[in-house]
Amino acid sequence: MTDVIQQTAEEMALEVRRLSGQLLAAGRKDLLLRAIGAPLLEELRIEAARAKLSRLLITKDYRFVLVDYGKEVELQPVHKAVYLLFLAHPEGIEFKRLGDYRDELTRYYMATAKLLDKEKIVEGVDHLVNPLDNAINEKCSRIKKVFFDMMDPYVASYYIISGHTQKHFAGSAKIWYERLKIIKLPRELVIREDKQSFI
Numbered sequence: 001m002t003d004v005i006q007q008t009a010e011e012m013a014l015e016v017r018r019l020s021g022q023l024l025a026a027g028r029k030d031l032l033l034r035a036i037g038a039p040l041l042e043e044l045r046i047e048a049a050r051a052k053l054s055r056l057l058i059t060k061d062y063r064f065v066l067v068d069y070g071k072e073v074e075l076q077p078v079h080k081a082v083y084l085l086f087l088a089h090p091e092g093i094e095f096k097r098l099g100d101y102r103d104e105l106t107r108y109y110m111a112t113a114k115l116l117d118k119e120k121i122v123e124g125v126d127h128l129v130n131p132l133d134n135a136i137n138e139k140c141s142r143i144k145k146v147f148f149d150m151m152d153p154y155v156a157s158y159y160i161i162s163g164h165t166q167k168h169f170a171g172s173a174k175i176w177y178e179r180l181k182i183i184k185l186p187r188e189l190v191i192r193e194d195k196q197s198f199i
């Protein structure tokens with residue numbers, strides 16, 4: 001039964017390809033877009049980007065390498081520390097709750113900035129976890145720029161720290177939202193040379 005369904009799906013895909021080719025040849029991209037629909041087109045672009053994702057290698061000396069692209073991601077130690085924190089929490093973190101992750105963020109920063117004295121690291125972390133300071137937004141913007149400079153926006157969207165709003169229901173009438181920041185990169189694509197794993 002599965003083979004029949006798979007074969008039918010393959011045949012349908014060939015039919016869609018044939019019909020879309022005819023519409024393109026007739027110069028009717030407008031009809032093709034209307035038939036596919038903008039939301040589905042966006043989903044297809046995201047799916048195409050997913051197929052082009054590279055593994056991210058984090059070396060023992062905290063170099064970030066996009067293995068399949070043969071490129072190193074050039075980030076300062078503080079940016080690497082922030083990135084490592086969000087990689088370690090695929091469920092996401094709210095910026096306003098960063099203080100709950102102070103110790104973990106400090107450990108990452110100390111690991112990535114071995115030449116910086118501990119006082120400077122603690123001071124930097126204080127800025128990052130302070131909800132009234134803009135430091136975390138600045139660091140995330142810098143990380144975003146580095147990835148956007150290296151790849152197209154759809155692929156980059158998997159590597160950057162981006163927003164994700166989660167809706168919660170408490171009782172029957174009360175609704176509240178968690179404004180989480182996440183890295184969408186599937187964790188099986190993250191390779192750590194040290195003993196830590198993000199899977």
